[in-house]
Structures are given as structure tokens and as C-alpha cells.
Amino acid sequence: MVTLKARKLKLEEVHSLLGYEPLLDGKFQEHLQLADLGQSDRLTLDEIRTNFFRYLNRAKISEGQARELSVSPLLRLAGYHRPPIYLEIEEEIDRIYIEDQDTHIVGRLDIVAVRNQLLAGRSPLWILVVESKNAEASEIVGVAQMLSYAYSSLERQQRVWGLVTNGLNYRFFYIAKEGVRLSYQYMPSFNLIDGDSAAVLLQVLKAIRDWEPD
Structure with a gap:
């Protein structure tokens, strides 16, 4: 039996092991309804941008700083810190077993937002998987890891949103x-x-917050 760490996987390995097919040219309007932002949201967004830019000019921004200065404030502004949504931070993912290759994939997710089904009274499950990297790394670096984390969620619902940043x-x-x-x-x-x-980024985050999977 082979055990692989999700953060070490290359994208082509995720394609081969988990059977993902990449598609290009997605359009948000096919899945989401984007609402206009209020003045208060715009002012707070400008504060987040200004503060992040201040750190960006000063020195290298680590993965932890990127999360605290950019990702977490944006999620809070978009309403992800309020019920019925709950954030799970750096939790171990469910072990993924690929039977025909006798291989396990293990790892630790960065951030996952989950809608509490009892409080929401709506969809039985809703997930946004977030993978963050340091500011010097391309956001695309986290795609393989994010897809590994999203894989288990697809056993419980047919649609999941992922985000790498x-x-x-x-x-x-x-x-x-x-x-x-x-x-x-x-x-x-x-x-x-x-x-x-x-x-538009904030609009999309808000729209995903209210999204109903099929």
C-alpha cells in the first residue's frame, strides 16, 4: 500500500489517481447570481486591499500572512463567519483510498466553509474549499491539493466550489x-x-455563500 500526501501531489497525478477532467472558460453567470455591493462593503474592501498592499510593498508575504491579511477578512466581509456557515481551519481530510492502485491520499485542508444543514433547513451539504499559498507562489500551485480535498465531498453532493489563492x-x-x-x-x-x-471577487464570494447545489 502506498500513502501519498495531498500537498506533494502534482496536478497530473491528481488527474490519474482521482480521474478529474479539466475544463476551461467557465462563466460565473451560468451558476451564480451576482448582487451589487453596498457602500459599506466597498469601504471595507478598500481597507483590506490597502492593508494587504502595505504588507506586499514591505516584504515577502507568507502563507499565514496571506490568509490573515486577505483571505480571512474577505470571507468575513462576505458573511462566511456567520451561521448557518461554519469554517473549519487546518483539519485533516478524510483518507482517500484508490482501490485499484492500493493507494491512500492523506492531508490537511487549509480552510473549508460548510453550511450547517439543520440551521439552514436547505441543502444537505454545501462546501467551499479554500487553499492558500504565500504571495510569491502562483495561486495555481494549490490546485492539485484543493482538488484532493474536494474529492470526498463529491460523494455527498454533486457540485462543490473550490478556491486557490x-x-x-x-x-x-x-x-x-x-x-x-x-x-x-x-x-x-x-x-x-x-x-x-x-x-467582483467579493460579489462572487457572496453569491457562492447563498448558492444552492443541484
């Missing part, structure tokens, strides 16, 4: 299961320093 750049993924077919679709990316891009 280095604090500066944000890339969402629409992850789906159709029968035995698994796919993940690259959605448009966002840059926190660009004001218009950051505003």
Missing part, C-alpha cells in the same frame, strides 16, 4: 460529478489590488 490572486473552480465523470472548470481569476476585480 496567494492572497493577491484568486482563482475559483467549479467541481462537478456526473455519474462516474469528475470535472473541474477554471473560472475567471481576480486580483485584489485591482479595484474593479476585487469588487
Whole structure:
């Protein structure tokens, strides 16, 4: 038996082991309804951007700093810290076993947002998987790890949102299961320093918060 760590996997290994198919050119409007931002949200977003930019100019931003200065404030602003959504931080993922290759995948997720089904009274499960890296690394570095974490969730629902970020750049993924077919679709990316891009990023986070999986 072979045991692999999710953070060490390459994207092509995730494709081979878990059977994911990559898709390009995703469009948010096919899945989400984006609402206009209020003035208060825009002012708070500007504060987050300004503070992150201050650190970005000063020195290298670590993975922990990227999460505290960018990811966590954005999730809070978008409403992910309020019921019925709960955040799980650096939790061990369910061990994934690939029977035909006698292989286990283990790891620790960065952030996962889960809707409490009893409080929500709506979907039985809802998940946003977030993987963050330091600001010098491309956000794409975290895709293989994020997909590994999302895999177990697809056993309980057919649609999951994923997000990889280095604090500066944000890339969402629409992850789906159709029968035995698994796919993940690259959605448009966002840059926190660009004001218009950051505003749409917040709109998307809010829309995913209220999203209802099929």
C-alpha cells in the first residue's frame, strides 16, 4: 500500500489517481447570481486591499500572512463567519483510498466553509474549499491539493466550489460529478489590488455563500 500526501501531489497525478477532467472558460453567470455591493462593503474592501498592499510593498508575504491579511477578512466581509456557515481551519481530510492502485491520499485542508444543514433547513451539504499559498507562489500551485480535498465531498453532493489563492490572486473552480465523470472548470481569476476585480471577487464570494447545489 502506498500513502501519498495531498500537498506533494502534482496536478497530473491528481488527474490519474482521482480521474478529474479539466475544463476551461467557465462563466460565473451560468451558476451564480451576482448582487451589487453596498457602500459599506466597498469601504471595507478598500481597507483590506490597502492593508494587504502595505504588507506586499514591505516584504515577502507568507502563507499565514496571506490568509490573515486577505483571505480571512474577505470571507468575513462576505458573511462566511456567520451561521448557518461554519469554517473549519487546518483539519485533516478524510483518507482517500484508490482501490485499484492500493493507494491512500492523506492531508490537511487549509480552510473549508460548510453550511450547517439543520440551521439552514436547505441543502444537505454545501462546501467551499479554500487553499492558500504565500504571495510569491502562483495561486495555481494549490490546485492539485484543493482538488484532493474536494474529492470526498463529491460523494455527498454533486457540485462543490473550490478556491486557490496567494492572497493577491484568486482563482475559483467549479467541481462537478456526473455519474462516474469528475470535472473541474477554471473560472475567471481576480486580483485584489485591482479595484474593479476585487469588487467582483467579493460579489462572487457572496453569491457562492447563498448558492444552492443541484
